[in-house]
Amino acid sequence: MIAEITTAAFDALDKKGACVLEFYSKTCGPCKMLAFVLKDIAKAQPDLPIYTVDFNENPELKERFAVKGFPTLLFLKDGAEKSRLEGLKQKPAVLKEIEGITA
Amino acid sequence: METYDIVIIGAGPAGMTAAIYAVRANMKTLLLDKLSPGGQIINTESIENYTGVGAVNGAELAMKMFEHTQELGVVFDYKTVLSVEDQGTLKVVRCEEDDAVYSTRTVLIATGASPRRLGVPGEDNWAGAGLSWCAICDGAQYKGKDVVVIGGGNSAVEESLYLAGIVNKLTLVVRSRLSADNCVCDKLRAMPNVSIYGRTDVLSFIGQSRLEGVRVRDAESGEERIIACDGVFEYIGLEPVSAPFASLGILDARGCIPVNEDMKTAVDGIYAAGDITAKKLRQVITACSDGAIAANAASKYIESLCK
Numbered sequence: 001m002i003a004e005i006t007t008a009a010f011d012a013l014d015k016k017g018a019c020v021l022e023f024y025s026k027t028c029g030p031c032k033m034l035a036f037v038l039k040d041i042a043k044a045q046p047d048l049p050i051y052t053v054d055f056n057e058n059p060e061l062k063e064r065f066a067v068k069g070f071p072t073l074l075f076l077k078d079g080a081e082k083s084r085l086e087g088l089k090q091k092p093a094v095l096k097e098i099e100g101i102t103a
Numbered sequence: 104m105e106t107y108d109i110v111i112i113g114a115g116p117a118g119m120t121a122a123i124y125a126v127r128a129n130m131k132t133l134l135l136d137k138l139s140p141g142g143q144i145i146n147t148e149s150i151e152n153y154t155g156v157g158a159v160n161g162a163e164l165a166m167k168m169f170e171h172t173q174e175l176g177v178v179f180d181y182k183t184v185l186s187v188e189d190q191g192t193l194k195v196v197r198c199e200e201d202d203a204v205y206s207t208r209t210v211l212i213a214t215g216a217s218p219r220r221l222g223v224p225g226e227d228n229w230a231g232a233g234l235s236w237c238a239i240c241d242g243a244q245y246k247g248k249d250v251v252v253i254g255g256g257n258s259a260v261e262e263s264l265y266l267a268g269i270v271n272k273l274t275l276v277v278r279s280r281l282s283a284d285n286c287v288c289d290k291l292r293a294m295p296n297v298s299i300y301g302r303t304d305v306l307s308f309i310g311q312s313r314l315e316g317v318r319v320r321d322a323e324s325g326e327e328r329i330i331a332c333d334g335v336f337e338y339i340g341l342e343p344v345s346a347p348f349a350s351l352g353i354l355d356a357r358g359c360i361p362v363n364e365d366m367k368t369a370v371d372g373i374y375a376a377g378d379i380t381a382k383k384l385r386q387v388i389t390a391c392s393d394g395a396i397a398a399n400a401a402s403k404y405i406e407s408l409c410k
Contacts, residue, residue: 071240090181
């Protein structure tokens with residue numbers, strides 16, 4: 001499942017379990033292509049929440065996780081960051097990090 | 104193992120166009136890329152010389168091209184190709200993921216090129232932490248700050264134009280002189296927050312806990328100076344992504360692949376298209392052209408095998 005999320009909506013989430021946060025920008029080409037990869041992953045793993053966060057619209061959440069650029073993927077378990085990937089990455093690399101929070 | 108008519112390695116404009124032509128020629132086609140489809144154009148904010156579409160965002164053009172391949176039923180997979188083996192009328196493509204191996208009658212190499220690095224002291228220390236090769240990805244963090252861009256070609260000047268709209272001050276460092284198209288050079292020179300240093304060599308990247316500047320030397324006077332900055336973007340050309348194909352003996356001294364007018368390499372049944380080929384003009388439109396020619400030639404080659 002992929003859903004757009006704001007800082008306030010993220011704070012209101014039940015953070016139990018695994019989720020992926022993707023920081024993106026509307027003007028960023030690699031972000032658009034990563035969205036394509038994430039859509040592919042979401043098809044195979046519909047129960048995994050993947051939240052997309054507009055980097056420019058959510059400075060508080062960006063600073064909380066010390067996200068410097070986009071796209072940046074954060075892999076969270078029970079609300080805590082377990083790992084991150086910066087830049088456009090291969091689908092197998094993203095799947096490997098997902099395994100780390102879902103295993 | 105099933106045998107493909109064509110395995111296309113690299114899903115940039117050359118590879119995607121080849122895939123479109125191949126499936127329309129009823130070829131059993133497999134399109135592979137280690138990342139998502141698009142190639143280098145996904146890092147381009149605006150493409151303004153692709154006939155018929157005006158100014159278009161690189162990623163959006165890439166998505167349109169990919170959607171086109173999917174409408175035609177092209178099979179795409181994420182794979183990093185490790186090697187291609189020539190077994191005469193069959194070729195074997197070996198991949199990193201899942202140790203996948205594909206058998207195919209023809210191969211099209213369209214892996215393109217990746218950014219070249221300067222190789223000066225400090226570069227490895229700050230790569231990804233102040234030093235970037237993608238203004239669109241990393242430019243936003245330098246809002247109101249000072250950056251240096253290195254390079255004088257179209258990529259350097261176009262990305263400088265993008266960055267100059269975000270940052271406080273941009274210094275463009277050029278080894279010789281600007282070689283980009285005059286129209287973009289003129290736009291950049293007109294930006295009030297841009298300085299251009301010509302005939303200047305980059306010596307090193309300096310900083311303590313963060314990147315703080317670039318040490319440069321004037322090529323004529325020999326005078327050295329430090330340009331203070333918060334971030335640096337390198338655009339000094341491209342290196343062909345051709346290592347997996349070295350064992351085929353088809354690379355030239357620069358690692359590019361020379362091809363004939365059919366985009367055929369020195370090996371029968373193996374074609375190359377796009378930025379990886381040995382040529383002078385590397386553009387989206389020339390890559391697409393290469394891909395179309397290569398797929399058509401591959402189709403004719405397979406027909407010749409069946410005679």
